[in-house]
Amino acid sequence: xxxxxxxxxxxxxxxxxxxxxxxxxxxxxxxxxxxxxxxxxxxxxxxxxxxxxxxxxxxxxxxxxxxxxxxxxxxxxxxxxxxxxxxxxxxxxxxxxxxxxxxxxxxxxxxxxxxxxxxxxxxxxxxxxxxxxxxxxxxxxxxxxxxxxxxxxxxxxxxxxxxxxxxxxxxxxxxxxxxxxxxxxxxxxxxxxxxxxxxxxxxxxxxxxxxxxxxxxxxxxxxxxxxxxxxxxxxxxxxxxxxxxxxxxxxxxxxxxxxxxxxxxxxxxxxxxxxxxxxxxxxxxxxxxxxxxxxxxxxxxxxxxxxxxxxxxxxxxxxxxxxxxxxxxxxxxxxxxxxxxxxxxxxxxxxxxxxxxxxxxxxxxxxxxxxxxxxxxxxxxxxxxxxxxxxxxxxxxxxxxxxxxxxxxxxxxxxxxxxxxxxxxxxxxxxxxxxxxxxxxxxxxx
Amino acid sequence: xxxxxxxxxxxxxxxxxxxxxxxxxxxxxxxxxxxxxxxxxxxxxxxxxxxxxxxxxxxxxxxxxxxxxxxxxxxxxxxxxxxx
Numbered sequence: 001x002x003x004x005x006x007x008x009x010x011x012x013x014x015x016x017x018x019x020x021x022x023x024x025x026x027x028x029x030x031x032x033x034x035x036x037x038x039x040x041x042x043x044x045x046x047x048x049x050x051x052x053x054x055x056x057x058x059x060x061x062x063x064x065x066x067x068x069x070x071x072x073x074x075x076x077x078x079x080x081x082x083x084x085x086x087x088x089x090x091x092x093x094x095x096x097x098x099x100x101x102x103x104x105x106x107x108x109x110x111x112x113x114x115x116x117x118x119x120x121x122x123x124x125x126x127x128x129x130x131x132x133x134x135x136x137x138x139x140x141x142x143x144x145x146x147x148x149x150x151x152x153x154x155x156x157x158x159x160x161x162x163x164x165x166x167x168x169x170x171x172x173x174x175x176x177x178x179x180x181x182x183x184x185x186x187x188x189x190x191x192x193x194x195x196x197x198x199x200x201x202x203x204x205x206x207x208x209x210x211x212x213x214x215x216x217x218x219x220x221x222x223x224x225x226x227x228x229x230x231x232x233x234x235x236x237x238x239x240x241x242x243x244x245x246x247x248x249x250x251x252x253x254x255x256x257x258x259x260x261x262x263x264x265x266x267x268x269x270x271x272x273x274x275x276x277x278x279x280x281x282x283x284x285x286x287x288x289x290x291x292x293x294x295x296x297x298x299x300x301x302x303x304x305x306x307x308x309x310x311x312x313x314x315x316x317x318x319x320x321x322x323x324x325x326x327x328x329x330x331x332x333x334x335x336x337x338x339x340x341x342x343x344x345x346x347x348x349x350x351x352x353x354x355x356x357x358x359x360x361x362x363x364x365x366x367x368x369x370x371x372x373x374x375x376x377x378x379x380x381x382x383x384x385x386x387x388x389x390x391x392x393x394x395x396x397x398x399x400x401x402x403x404x405x406x407x408x409x410x411x412x413x414x415x416x417x418x419x420x421x422x423x424x425x426x427x428x429x430x431x432x433x434x435x436x437x438x439x440x441x442x443x444x445x446x
Numbered sequence: 447x448x449x450x451x452x453x454x455x456x457x458x459x460x461x462x463x464x465x466x467x468x469x470x471x472x473x474x475x476x477x478x479x480x481x482x483x484x485x486x487x488x489x490x491x492x493x494x495x496x497x498x499x500x501x502x503x504x505x506x507x508x509x510x511x512x513x514x515x516x517x518x519x520x521x522x523x524x525x526x527x528x529x530x
Contacts, residue, residue: 286520287516287517287519287520290513290514290516290517291517293513294513294514294517311491311494314494319502320502322499323495323499323502323503323506324506326487326491326503327483327487327503327506327507327510329487330483330486330487330507331510331514335514335517335518337528338517338518338520338522339517340528340529341522341526341527341528341529342517342520342522343528343529344526344527344528344529345522345526347529
């Protein structure tokens with residue numbers, strides 16, 4: 001049986017029925033990780049020994065009738081900012097190249113308890129972009145190549161997680177987002193990625209960038225798979241009964257949208273209008289992005305103060321990363337507190353928005369995957385109010401594929417829910433994927 | 447108030463909020479706060495940087511200051527507490 005490209009749900013059923021062996025499944029994906037993963041710079045480390053141990057244990061338990069649930073025997077990758085006992089946890093950055101922890105991050109412990117099999121640590125942008133970065137190559141592992149076009153980047157900072165799921169090197173991966181780091185790679189790579197509500201998933205054992213904005217979430221082929229994984233790494237219950245949805249189509253999410261994306265987004269909107277109540281909606285205007293950026297900058301400078309103070313930021317790969325921390329370290333306490341007071345105002349405005357609708361929807365990004373050489377600072381400077389608001393307020397969101405451009409690159413549509421309402425974003429994404437086939441496409445040549 | 451620009455991929459997000467002016471013009475008109483912050487960095491860590499990096503830091507601080515100024519201009523009453 002060819003298990004490559006199966007959804008978590010589908011593969012889990014075959015494993016439960018003992019139609020496939022977890023050990024053979026793990027070996028298949030480890031082999032792909034070695035062959036294809038290396039070519040894409042997708043993995044920081046393959047955890048072969050651990051994977052086979054966990055797979056053998058799963059096989060033994062299932063044979064003995066002890067079935068743990070939908071992730072039992074399912075292989076996955078974890079972003080390399082999550083501690084995995086005994087293996088390197090590099091945070092994608094040269095100063096931490098030899099860092100190891102003697103414990104697992106909470107999310108990896110939860111997945112272990114669910115019977116999942118850790119294949120390896122997914123490559124990432126150095127320090128999740130915490131010191132700033134100008135190029136997609138800003139990683140100890142090198143730039144992650146996009147499986148849809150290897151001259152293009154996967155986006156970051158969960159760059160390896162995006163490549164791994166897209167290239168079918170694992171049925172799912174764990175990513176993290178402070179601002180854009182799950183949604184963007186999911187859109188660039190043509191996969192489904194869920195950013196949970198802030199604090200939904202424990203951050204214990206994860207690298208801290210922004211204490212009040214970091215989130216950990218699943219990236220997979222389908223929204224349904226994201227729901228399954230989230231239910232295993234948090235207290236979130238999934239699936240839930242279907243519900244009628246009121247969707248707010250965000251009119252001011254992006255200022256300039258590429259023509260190909262415009263067309264695909266219009267088609268996606270037509271699908272939504274045919275299947276749910278959709279109304280146009282406008283995001284409130286205010287200095288939300290500046291306040292969110294101030295928060296990340298200051299919290300990041302605090303999280304990495306010893307790296308900045310020691311001067312070892314000079315060992316980072318990216319020219320902006322070498323100096324960004326110094327700039328961020330000079331932002332005043334008064335400005336930081338002002339940003340948090342603005343966050344209070346914003347939360348009230350956001351609560352008001354969600355009295356009219358269950359989810360907000362918009363294109364995930366106004367552009368498709370860019371080349372590895374693109375200067376992100378000068379060539380891709382655009383406002384992202386929905387991402388800024390969503391991340392600053394800790395709102396859940398999901399990006400799912402919404403089509404492909406004439407050059408064969410994926411586009412995405414995102415759904416954003418109110419605080420704590422992953423149910424709504426998953427319901428919207430599941431609805432969309434029940435009416436479209438884009439999530440079933442796989443990259444040629446992998 | 448309208449935010450006009452952000453470097454989507456650059457998490458030194460404040461640096462990218464304001465519309466950048468041409469480099470030469472920026473060099474002539476640094477914000478006083480940005481100059482003070484630049485002097486503080488150079489006083490503490492100045493020997494670590496190349497001339498090119500010093501110039502970049504000055505530019506980032508100027509951009510950063512414009513973003514912060516937009517945030518400071520947002521009206522808040524005394525009873526608005528910081529979010530927790």
